[in-house]
Amino acid sequence: MPTRINPSILAADFANLEHELGRIRNADLVHVDVMDNHFVPNLTFGLQMVTRLQEVSPIPLDVHLMMDDPDRWAPAYAEAGAFSVTFHVEAASEPIVLARSLRDRGARAGLAIKPGTPVEPYLEMIEEFDQVLVMTVEPGFGGQSFIRSTMPKLATLADAVRESGADIWLQVDGGITAETIAIAAEAGADTFVAGSAVFTADDPDEAILALRAAAASHPHLHR
Ligand SMILES: O=C(CO)[C@@H](O)[C@H](O)COP(=O)(O)O
Numbered sequence: 001m002p003t004r005i006n007p008s009i010l011a012a013d014f015a016n017l018e019h020e021l022g023r024i025r026n027a028d029l030v031h032v033d034v035m036d037n038h039f040v041p042n043l044t045f046g047l048q049m050v051t052r053l054q055e056v057s058p059i060p061l062d063v064h065l066m067m068d069d070p071d072r073w074a075p076a077y078a079e080a081g082a083f084s085v086t087f088h089v090e091a092a093s094e095p096i097v098l099a100r101s102l103r104d105r106g107a108r109a110g111l112a113i114k115p116g117t118p119v120e121p122y123l124e125m126i127e128e129f130d131q132v133l134v135m136t137v138e139p140g141f142g143g144q145s146f147i148r149s150t151m152p153k154l155a156t157l158a159d160a161v162r163e164s165g166a167d168i169w170l171q172v173d174g175g176i177t178a179e180t181i182a183i184a185a186e187a188g189a190d191t192f193v194a195g196s197a198v199f200t201a202d203d204p205d206e207a208i209l210a211l212r213a214a215a216a217s218h219p220h221l222h223r
């Protein structure tokens with residue numbers, strides 16, 4: 001199973017984003033946290049910024065929408081050329097309709113789930129998605145501690161994905177370090193978002209390699 005490491009530019013220097021993109025050449029995708037100050041108590045980038053990042057980034061964008069009413073706003077991020085667009089199930093009115101709309105616009109469709117949201121009601125719709133993001137911190141801020149009690153949810157999803165036979169990536173986001181990445185890998189994650197662990201390192205590209213090695217060395221990834 002491939003291991004994907006997606007650095008979150010939430011932890012990068014906002015005044016030098018193009019330069020920061022040049023420090024993460026080993027990344028699989030660049031994770032972009034869009035926050036609207038309503039769904040979460042923080043405000044980051046919007047569509048104009050994502051469109052421009054898309055133009056200058058040599059690595060495709062993995063857009064994580066932490067916003068109210070994604071049914072209305074998410075398709076534009078797919079039209080802007082994002083590789084994947086992930087919205088929160090807690091905020092969407094019609095997740096299946098929205099997932100289809102994202103795929104129709106050429107993006108991979110992602111479903112994100114907050115730590116306290118159960119996954120069971122959504123298991124029957126996972127084939128509508130290309131990735132499911134299990135939040136391992138409360139969305140809104142970088143630099144928080146990994147919430148280990150989210151792991152059973154990941155394991156439930158991993159079973160459901162295996163049963164479906166579909167190629168659905170399982171992503172974790174929040175508090176991912178060289179230590180916690182192995183815990184998430186054991187529970188079935190294959191795609192890892194890391195903000196502080198990458199951008200506070202002296203060499204972000206080396207930090208990506210170290211994270212990849214820590215995840216890939218886990219025996220469960222090779223079953
Ligand atoms: O979506 C979010 C936070 O809401 C994340 O993508 C964070 O940016 C991850 O940051 P670290 O926990 O790795 O510092």
Ligand SMILES: [Co+2]
Pocket residue numbers: 008031032033064173193
């Ligand atoms: Co995120």
